[in-house]
Amino acid sequence: MNTVLAKALRDDTDFKLELELVAGAAGLRREIDHVRTQRPGLALTGFTASLQPGRMQVVGATEISYLASLEGDARRDAVDYLGSVNIPCLVVTSALVPQAELIALCERLELPLFRTPLVTHIFTSRVHQFLDEHLSPEVSMHGVLLDVFGVGVLLTGPSGVGKSECALDLVLRGHRLVADDVIQVKRRSGYLEGFSPQITKHHMEVRGLGIINAADLFGAASVRDRKRVELVVEMAEWRNDDQYDRLGVDELYETILEVGVAKVRLPIRPGRNVASIVEVAARNQLLKLRGHNAAVNFKEALEKRLMRGTVESE
Amino acid sequence: MSARIRRSVRVSNDLGLHLRAAGVLVQMAGGFACEITLERDGAGGQRANAKSIMSVLALAAGRGTALTVEAEGSDAERAVEALCALIDRGFES
Numbered sequence: 001m002n003t004v005l006a007k008a009l010r011d012d013t014d015f016k017l018e019l020e021l022v023a024g025a026a027g028l029r030r031e032i033d034h035v036r037t038q039r040p041g042l043a044l045t046g047f048t049a050s051l052q053p054g055r056m057q058v059v060g061a062t063e064i065s066y067l068a069s070l071e072g073d074a075r076r077d078a079v080d081y082l083g084s085v086n087i088p089c090l091v092v093t094s095a096l097v098p099q100a101e102l103i104a105l106c107e108r109l110e111l112p113l114f115r116t117p118l119v120t121h122i123f124t125s126r127v128h129q130f131l132d133e134h135l136s137p138e139v140s141m142h143g144v145l146l147d148v149f150g151v152g153v154l155l156t157g158p159s160g161v162g163k164s165e166c167a168l169d170l171v172l173r174g175h176r177l178v179a180d181d182v183i184q185v186k187r188r189s190g191y192l193e194g195f196s197p198q199i200t201k202h203h204m205e206v207r208g209l210g211i212i213n214a215a216d217l218f219g220a221a222s223v224r225d226r227k228r229v230e231l232v233v234e235m236a237e238w239r240n241d242d243q244y245d246r247l248g249v250d251e252l253y254e255t256i257l258e259v260g261v262a263k264v265r266l267p268i269r270p271g272r273n274v275a276s277i278v279e280v281a282a283r284n285q286l287l288k289l290r291g292h293n294a295a296v297n298f299k300e301a302l303e304k305r306l307m308r309g310t311v312e313s314e
Numbered sequence: 315m316s317a318r319i320r321r322s323v324r325v326s327n328d329l330g331l332h333l334r335a336a337g338v339l340v341q342m343a344g345g346f347a348c349e350i351t352l353e354r355d356g357a358g359g360q361r362a363n364a365k366s367i368m369s370v371l372a373l374a375a376g377r378g379t380a381l382t383v384e385a386e387g388s389d390a391e392r393a394v395e396a397l398c399a400l401i402d403r404g405f406e407s
Binding site (some may be wrong): 140142159180181182197199200203204205211 | 333360361362363365366367368369371372374
């Protein structure tokens with residue numbers, strides 16, 4: 001499982017979390033492994049069963065005003081409940097001032113205590129993006145990722161099958177390159193997002209020409225930085241004994257990071273215009289996403305006709 | 315016979331795995347029949363297909379980067395030997 005150090009929260013600038021460290025600097029190497037935050041709420045009353053280890057705790061107005069309503073030992077006890085579970089860090093929102101007891105606990109347990117001027121719902125929404133970015137599973141894949149008519153198409157296949165050449169064809173037709181050869185794929189909630197490693201972004205290699213920059217050659221509209229992966233097109237050398245789909249009624253899927261993505265297998269041979277076929281595959285995928293499946297409709301129309309034929313012959 | 319060979323090597327030249335160096339490496343890797351992978355050592359070690367220029371460049375392996383060269387196939391032994399030697403001598407041909 002991926003984890004992110006509490007330190008990364010302090011150092012973050014991308015997600016505008018606006019955190020300052022109040023106490024517990026010695027614990028900055030504690031690990032967060034849960035993609036969602038938690039409000040300690042009832043835990044302050046002693047009901048700690050719901051507190052989850054590894055999960056960031058967001059302390060808002062409810063918690064701070066509850067602590068303010070307690071005095072002396074009662075307040076210290078309430079704070080101590082938080083220390084009974086191995087949580088990675090606490091964040092006080094809305095520029096609220098944490099009580100001295102809370103600060104003392106965090107120093108003693110070496111538990112980072114942060115503070116942000118952001119109100120709770122804004123902080124929570126930003127920090128969830130931060131956690132998604134750091135904790136989502138990621139895999140590196142071989143192929144080319146393009147945006148074809150708005151459909152994220154991942155071309156795969158063995159080296160030398162012509163993926164980059166096909167991608168170049170598609171870019172020349174006005175489609176957009178996301179990543180060539182090395183594609184980082186990240187799982188988001190229920191879908192996959194692909195992007196290029198920073199260093200090779202917008203570049204592609206064309207045998208005989210070397211490395212080219214698609215954004216410079218074809219303009220800013222010919223590239224994009226990230227795209228949802230919606231269709232895998234697997235390119236393979238044409239083999240007469242292999243069975244290619246002749247009907248398109250059964251749907252193929254490729255599973256990437258436990259997410260299923262629609263897939264087509266394209267046999268390649270000289271003279272076959274692969275870019276055109278990929279364009280059609282993307283258009284077909286768009287129709288399917290809108291609930292229109294040409295192959296299935298055709299099958300149903302045919303079956304209806306056959307049924308009628310059966311009745312007439314009786 | 316298909317053996318899998320792994321060997322560690324450190325990028326020692328000043329510029330690291332720069333563009334020309336990557337070109338030489340990919341050319342050399344392409345001369346072998348086996349599959350060759352470069353892996354950055356350490357947690358979450360990024361992997362690159364040694365026969366693909368974009369893949370090798372995406373590693374962005376600077377001076378001092380520890381890599382593992384891994385090959386699988388009939389000429390894996392020779393491939394690992396040759397690539398490690400190339401990296402060791404700073405990509406000088």
